[in-house]
Amino acid sequence: MRLPSTQALRALEAFARHGTVWQAAAELNITRSAVSHQLRFLEQDLGFVLLQRAGKGVTLTPQGKRYAADVRKALTVLTDAAVQYGDRGVLQGAITVSSTPGFASFWLCTHVAEFKQLYPDVTLRVVTPQRLEDVDAPGVDAFIAYGDGDWPRHSVQLLSAVDFMPVCSPALLNQIGGLSEPVDVFRTVLLHLDGLGDWLNWFAAAGIVGPSVEHGVIFSDMNLVLAAAIAGQGIAIGDNFVCRHMLDTGRLVRPFDLAIRSSRSYYFVTERARAGNPAIQAFADWLKARLVQTTVLLHP
CATH class of the missing domain: 3.40.190.10 (Periplasmic binding protein-like II)
Incomplete structure (x- = not known):
């Protein structure tokens, strides 16, 4: 079996995250028909069914979901390698950080410019979750989560009680x-x-x-x-x-x-496979150092 094209794999990964062809197409800046063609060609290359009819649309088959999850991990490794071995000798890349709304609004947003000054070639996107303990949102590279720290499938670093x-x-x-x-x-x-x-x-x-x-x-x-x-x-x-x-x-x-x-604390959480990503690690190091500098414990 020949190696599938990177474009087809990215189309599958985007479709798996968004659940619709049009959202995947918008993210990849291509037409809907192009996404559909990429998915059909990928099925032919793989020799098994990725998509199934669901009403007027399509969804991934159980096998397609498992394959898409593996594809996401593989693309992550490739992206991280590009960041680590960029030819300009500076840290590059793009990371999406999910932060609880209060922490994002009243702490992160008052310090985040410092991170950009230190790493101007890293594109940082900050989003907020619906659940404070969410560490599984698709498309997110790292989480500033509030919970009990029990996320066994992830790399978990305590930020502060x-x-x-x-x-x-x-x-x-x-x-x-x-x-x-x-x-x-x-x-x-x-x-x-x-x-x-x-x-x-x-x-x-x-x-x-x-x-x-x-x-x-x-x-x-x-x-x-x-x-x-x-x-x-x-x-x-x-x-x-x-x-x-x-x-x-x-x-x-x-x-x-x-x-x-x-009984709960703030944690920095990532997928285990992404713990060594240079851009994510740089953000984690900056975050922990900045928290120490701002002396977060309040005094009467």
Whole structure:
């Protein structure tokens, strides 16, 4: 069997990620018919069926999915080799990093220009996941994930543990006449991310048994929680990464010294096969060094 063309393999890999011919064509900057032809030629070269009808469209067969996964790994190796052995003597390439929304908005976006200054020939794309612990999104090279670190099929590096504490705007604190005791938080609106767990854990650490926390406002994104807190709409639970800059600049304040250690942490996660990619490793090294430099632990 002859070696399939690289163009056909890239067409298969793009189709496997996107699930549609038109999205694969858009990514590869070729026509839909060209993608379809490449997939048909690839089937002929391989001698087994890659595609099957699904309603009005087509999907990969189980064998096609397994082959596409192997193709993606092979193309990754080729891409990484091109980065490592580029003829200009400088680090090159393109990487896509998935970061939790809060970390991306309030930490990464305030430091990322430094990475570009250090590695101007590395194209960096930052995306955010739907789930904070997601480390399997297609098309992503590395993940800044928030979870328990249990991703056995991946290379996992601890970035930092996370401490939670109540935060609010100084204007709100003045408006309600300050907060003397932890139970005083019930004098204003409680702001939640997704659920009530962070507040309940802090209440347990503070020894609070009392009013229900369910009268607060629940948001799906940490950006929204902190936007409401900065606008004086209530008091939120923030962490030492996301809130650092806002606390340093006075947009938010800590009404209490008590902070609790989260059972989850921030991790840098990649596929094992990609752990040695020079561009990914350069980003990981820069990220860890920058976190140390910014002294992420907050002090009262």
